[in-house]
Amino acid sequence: MMRRLRPAIAPLDYTRRWSMRLWVGLVMFFLYAPLVALMVFSFNDSRRNIVWRGFTTKYYDKVMHNDMLMEALGNSLTIAFFTTIISLVLGGLAAVMLWRFRFPWKAAVEGAMALPIVVPEICFGVAMLIFFAQIGWPTDMPWPFSLGAITIAHVTFCFPFVAMVVRSRLASFNREEEEAAKDLGASEWQAFRDVLLPHMKPGLIAGALLAFTMSLDDFVITFFTSGPNTITFPVKVYSMVRFSVTPEVNAASTLLIVLTVIMTSVALYFQNRMVQSGKGPA
Amino acid sequence: MDKMSLLRDSIMGRRSLLKSLGAAAIGISFTGGLAACSKGGDKAAGGKEEPKLNFYNWDTYIGETTLDDFRGASGIDVNMSLFATNDELFAKLRAGNPGFDVIVPSNDFVERMVKAEMLMPLDHTKIPNFKNVGEAFKNVSYDPSRAYSMPYTWLTLGIGYRKSKVHAKPDSWKVLLDSDEYKGRIALLSEAGDLFRLAAKYKGHSVNGVTKEMMPELEAMLKKQKANVKAFHEDNGQDLLLSGEVDLVLEYNGDIAQIMKEDPDIDFVIPKEGSQFNSDNLAIPKGAPHPENAHAFINYLLDAEAGKKISETILYPTPNEAAKALMPAEYKNNPVIFPPADVLAKCEYAAYNPELQPLYEEAFTRIRAD
Amino acid sequence: MTGAGGQSWRTQKRVFATIATGPILWLLLFFIIPLAVLWAYSFGRNVGLTEIEISGTFANYAKAIEPLYLQIFGKSIAVAGLTTFICLIVGFPVALAITFATPKWKPWLLLGIMLPFWTNLLIRTYALMAVLRTEGYANQSLGWLWQLSSNARVVLGLQPLDAFEPLHLLYNNFAVVLGLVYVHLPFMVLPLYAALDRLDRSLIEASLDLGAGHFRTLLTIVAPLAAPGIISGVVITFVPALGAYLTPDLLGGTDSQMIANVIERQFKRANDWPFGSALSFMLMYATFIMIAWQAQRERKLMRTGIGPDVGARA
Numbered sequence: 001m002m003r004r005l006r007p008a009i010a011p012l013d014y015t016r017r018w019s020m021r022l023w024v025g026l027v028m029f030f031l032y033a034p035l036v037a038l039m040v041f042s043f044n045d046s047r048r049n050i051v052w053r054g055f056t057t058k059y060y061d062k063v064m065h066n067d068m069l070m071e072a073l074g075n076s077l078t079i080a081f082f083t084t085i086i087s088l089v090l091g092g093l094a095a096v097m098l099w100r101f102r103f104p105w106k107a108a109v110e111g112a113m114a115l116p117i118v119v120p121e122i123c124f125g126v127a128m129l130i131f132f133a134q135i136g137w138p139t140d141m142p143w144p145f146s147l148g149a150i151t152i153a154h155v156t157f158c159f160p161f162v163a164m165v166v167r168s169r170l171a172s173f174n175r176e177e178e179e180a181a182k183d184l185g186a187s188e189w190q191a192f193r194d195v196l197l198p199h200m201k202p203g204l205i206a207g208a209l210l211a212f213t214m215s216l217d218d219f220v221i222t223f224f225t226s227g228p229n230t231i232t233f234p235v236k237v238y239s240m241v242r243f244s245v246t247p248e249v250n251a252a253s254t255l256l257i258v259l260t261v262i263m264t265s266v267a268l269y270f271q272n273r274m275v276q277s278g279k280g281p282a
Numbered sequence: 283m284d285k286m287s288l289l290r291d292s293i294m295g296r297r298s299l300l301k302s303l304g305a306a307a308i309g310i311s312f313t314g315g316l317a318a319c320s321k322g323g324d325k326a327a328g329g330k331e332e333p334k335l336n337f338y339n340w341d342t343y344i345g346e347t348t349l350d351d352f353r354g355a356s357g358i359d360v361n362m363s364l365f366a367t368n369d370e371l372f373a374k375l376r377a378g379n380p381g382f383d384v385i386v387p388s389n390d391f392v393e394r395m396v397k398a399e400m401l402m403p404l405d406h407t408k409i410p411n412f413k414n415v416g417e418a419f420k421n422v423s424y425d426p427s428r429a430y431s432m433p434y435t436w437l438t439l440g441i442g443y444r445k446s447k448v449h450a451k452p453d454s455w456k457v458l459l460d461s462d463e464y465k466g467r468i469a470l471l472s473e474a475g476d477l478f479r480l481a482a483k484y485k486g487h488s489v490n491g492v493t494k495e496m497m498p499e500l501e502a503m504l505k506k507q508k509a510n511v512k513a514f515h516e517d518n519g520q521d522l523l524l525s526g527e528v529d530l531v532l533e534y535n536g537d538i539a540q541i542m543k544e545d546p547d548i549d550f551v552i553p554k555e556g557s558q559f560n561s562d563n564l565a566i567p568k569g570a571p572h573p574e575n576a577h578a579f580i581n582y583l584l585d586a587e588a589g590k591k592i593s594e595t596i597l598y599p600t601p602n603e604a605a606k607a608l609m610p611a612e613y614k615n616n617p618v619i620f621p622p623a624d625v626l627a628k629c630e631y632a633a634y635n636p637e638l639q640p641l642y643e644e645a646f647t648r649i650r651a652d
Numbered sequence: 653m654t655g656a657g658g659q660s661w662r663t664q665k666r667v668f669a670t671i672a673t674g675p676i677l678w679l680l681l682f683f684i685i686p687l688a689v690l691w692a693y694s695f696g697r698n699v700g701l702t703e704i705e706i707s708g709t710f711a712n713y714a715k716a717i718e719p720l721y722l723q724i725f726g727k728s729i730a731v732a733g734l735t736t737f738i739c740l741i742v743g744f745p746v747a748l749a750i751t752f753a754t755p756k757w758k759p760w761l762l763l764g765i766m767l768p769f770w771t772n773l774l775i776r777t778y779a780l781m782a783v784l785r786t787e788g789y790a791n792q793s794l795g796w797l798w799q800l801s802s803n804a805r806v807v808l809g810l811q812p813l814d815a816f817e818p819l820h821l822l823y824n825n826f827a828v829v830l831g832l833v834y835v836h837l838p839f840m841v842l843p844l845y846a847a848l849d850r851l852d853r854s855l856i857e858a859s860l861d862l863g864a865g866h867f868r869t870l871l872t873i874v875a876p877l878a879a880p881g882i883i884s885g886v887v888i889t890f891v892p893a894l895g896a897y898l899t900p901d902l903l904g905g906t907d908s909q910m911i912a913n914v915i916e917r918q919f920k921r922a923n924d925w926p927f928g929s930a931l932s933f934m935l936m937y938a939t940f941i942m943i944a945w946q947a948q949r950e951r952k953l954m955r956t957g958i959g960p961d962v963g964a965r966a
Contacts (some may be wrong), residue, residue: 007913017769020745020748020749023746023759024745024746024749024755027743027746030834031765031768031834031837032768033783033789034776034780034782034834035702035768035771035776035779037779037782037783037789038775038778038779040686040772041782046544068362079722088677089537090674090675091675093671093672093674094675096671097672097675099480100658100659100671101660101671102659103656103660103661103668103672107943107944107947109676109679110943111939111943111944112683112684113675113679114887114939114943115687115936115939116679116683117681117887117888117930118894118895118935118936118939119687119935119936120895120912120915120916120932121895121897121912122897122912122915122916122919122920122928122932123687123690123915123919123928123932124683124686124687126373126683126690126919126925127686127687127689127690128686129374129377130377130686130689130690131685131686132380133377134377139380139381140571143746150683153682155678155682156678156683159675159678163848164843164884164887164888165842165843165846165884165888166846168668168843168848168881169847169881171847171880172847172850172880184473188664188667198415198902201844202850205762206842206843206845206846209766210839210888212770212836213757213769215774216770216772217769219773222375223365223370223374224374226363227380228338228361228363228380228382229336229361229363229698231363231364234772234773234774235364236364237772237774237775237776238364238366239340239341239366240341240342241778249775253772253775256770256771257767257770257771260767260770264763268760268763274453316775319946348927367920369920369921371921372920372923373919373920373923376702376923397701398700398701400702472901473921508906508907511906512823512905512906513823513904516901525785526785526786526787527787527822527823636701639922639923640922640924643921643922643924647724647909647914648720650779650906650909651720651724651727651907652907
């Protein structure tokens with residue numbers, strides 16, 4: 001075991017341990033090796049995904065000119081965006097509710113909250129199909145509203161996940177902090193915003209990531225709640241690969257990954273700068 | 283491709299069902315199209331339709347420019363959505379048509395949807411290009427005199443194989459269904475109905491001649507054969523074959539024809555016992571908001587030139603004789619895409635059988651669980 | 653977690669209403685009501701192709717508890733359990749590493765875990781298949797290593813190894829578990845990270861200073877403190893893994909069907925919605941029983957005074 005040189009400053013610097021680094025490295029390799037292979041094969045000059053036939057960028061060209069794929073991608077990102085926001089609000093509230101209060105039927109509410117997590121996708125998808133058909137949900141609305149049904153369904157299966165993660169986070173909260181804030185004259189809202197919310201933040205971030213991922217990835221429920229004008233990326237991909245995985249699908253995924261990396265990197269860069277400039281004068 | 287339902291052929295009508303349920307809570311009673319009928323009806327009555335069409339299709343199952351060409355010719359904007367299996371199409375429309383105008387079900391599903399009153403009868407006067415359709419497809423068992431559907435493509439099940447890895451041409455279902463000759467190198471289509479019907483065919487029966495009494499024997503044979511099978515594939519057998527994962531697959535001729543262009547070591551054979559046809563069809567679901575446009579679109583797809591462009595993209599056999607005539611020889615004379623007449627004579631369409639379908643499904647679940 | 657603790661809703665009705673209305677209403681409207689319809693179907697029977705008569709029959713449940721389906725249930729639970737266990741073993745150190753990473757690295761590591769999961773599940777599964785195939789990258793790399801060691805033996809004057817036999821990594825239960833771990837790992841890492849992040853580090857330091865090894869500290873200090881996160885991670889991984897259908901479909905062999913595959917077939921191919929509903933609700937009843945059992949257990953613990961989260965409010 002490595003001798004800790006600066007115990008007062010970094011006693012738990014697990015990331016400095018080579019064994020830890022190796023482990024994280026292996027996990028990352030496990031996660032990324034197939035994806036890297038996928039990216040490489042998006043440049044494969046063959047309609048099939050299997051044998052290397054030479055380098056080409058023609059599938060990127062095809063993707064860029066595949067209006068349907070682009071539309072599907074746009075729809076999926078839009079749905080994921082709104083789903084994440086609504087799920088965060090609902091999931092956060094639900095977590096606080098269950099964590100903070102005692103109320104009649106609490107066990108039933110808790111059970112009901114857990115259900116969207118256990119109900120098989122196909123079962124929920126069919127339930128939503130019947131539901132929207134019965135209430136006569138209009139399927140010919142203009143664009144962002146046409147995604148409403150899908151978004152509602154996504155929020156329903158995403159926000160319990162958010163609630164679950166946030167709640168496990170809240171378990172470590174020391175309620176005296178909130179009490180102290182209130183004793184010092186903070187209103188309920190101020191105490192929530194300035195004391196509880198910061199504590200919930202990692203849980204909320206994790207929950208948001210989960211919700212975004214699940215929404216972006218969902219096929220079954222989306223399929224059953226989509227109307228004639230609302231194709232999403234997974235539905236498109238699912239239909240495409242039924243006719244075998246073409247490099248076009250790989251190219252589209254590669255673009256999606258690259259786009260995400262760029263967007264997140266920019267966000268992280270600015271956040272880091274803000275943190276630094278904020279620290280600067282202090 | 284055929285999978286169906288656990289259902290008694292009941293004569294109980296919609297009205298008596300509703301009555302039996304009383305004033306049911308939302309959704310407890312639902313009948314295909316009830317909600318959708320009212321939705322579509324008013325627009326159809328209004329005479330001129332808006333220039334729009336919602337097309338529900340399999341992916342890449344259309345010519346690359348067909349939709350644009352149609353817009354150029356008619357001014358109608360086609361919006362294509364996708365499904366991946368007939369089951370999905372059926373499940374999706376079961377609770378009511380959410381607004382699709384043209385759908386592409388396979389033969390047995392045409393039969394099934396007609397029985398479930400989910401399809402709108404076609405007005406043949408609005409589809410003059412029906413004349414382009416080959417004689418063999420003008421009157422078919424699953425849709426007599428084409429009252430509800432127009433043929434789009436057709437296919438035949440058979441054995442795709444890697445020539446260098448087999449001892450002899452695998453021209454019997456025996457190698458797939460009842461032999462350990464190619465142990466661990468076989469992939470079968472995971473469609474319960476198809477497997478049992480082909481097993482019956484191998485035993486010398488018609489694909490529609492399966493009876494309840496035969497089921498245990500067929501199940502035992504497939505259960506025994508499972509040890510020799512590497513995987514049940516979801517209609518992606520051509521990928522398994524091309525990647526060398528298996529050497530023999532149960533697949534459709536059109537799918538194998540596509541990969542034969544990439545790998546000359548692959549071939550396709552329809553076993554000597556005969557096989558099962560499959561055909562995808564154009565149909566208009568009840569409650570379609572734009573039935574006029576739907577007819578115009580179906581007519582356009584049956585056009586010679588448009589049909590040719592479609593066949594060039596998807597390379598499946600076409601029932602459109604006029605379009606076939608325009609295709610190059612390598613397509614027209616390809617014995618895999620268009621097998622010789624004597625082979626085809628032994629192939630049949632699978633009829634929809636509400637009695638047996640649930641038995642197929644359950645037996646297949648047992649086989650897989652074993 | 654099922655805090656019997658906490659304040660009574662009566663003490664702050666307005667706050668409670670503000671917080672509770674949204675989630676409860678949403679859940680009722682867009683989940684309970686649609687699902688109630690399917691629940692009713694599970695007591696129904698098919699009449700014709702598209703109609704279902706709610707006849708109050710238990711025939712669907714009787715069929716669902718036949719040995720055939722119970723066996724598939726059992727197998728699915730075993731596969732999902734194994735998947736969850738592996739995810740926990742693999743994911744815990746990663747969550748720990750993220751927790752103790754420098755602020756600069758933390759978001760990148762989180763992103764690194766999440767990024768693969770913004771690729772479509774189906775595409776990821778196909779990517780994994782390309783790796784595991786008989787002629788895939790895994791076998792190619794192994795073959796290359798094999799050749800290398802064979803050559804090395806020749807150099808050392810030993811017999812060369814036999815020709816490399818590619819491993820059969822696809823189309824079996826091993827592939828299913830591997831695929832499920834691949835797909836569900838972030839579901840485990842995220843809640844673990846969320847729980848570990850605000851751990852009282854002084855406890856760990858104390859343990860280390862008092863001479864306990866890292867491993868022992870992990871087991872006796874970190875794990876119990878992170879228990880809520882571990883539980884939610886386990887649940888969040890286990891439950892979707894139990895409901896997985898694509899992975900067994902694509903990676904599994906001839907005997908790899910899981911319960912979700914059977915349920916999916918009822919709703920699609922078999923067109924038997926009542927039976928599909930009954931099978932689905934079997935899963936949900938099981939969950940309810942588990943939750944109730946856990947609540948019961950916690951209440952007991954609470955009563956004996958050693959329960960967690962007794963609540964700071966007296």
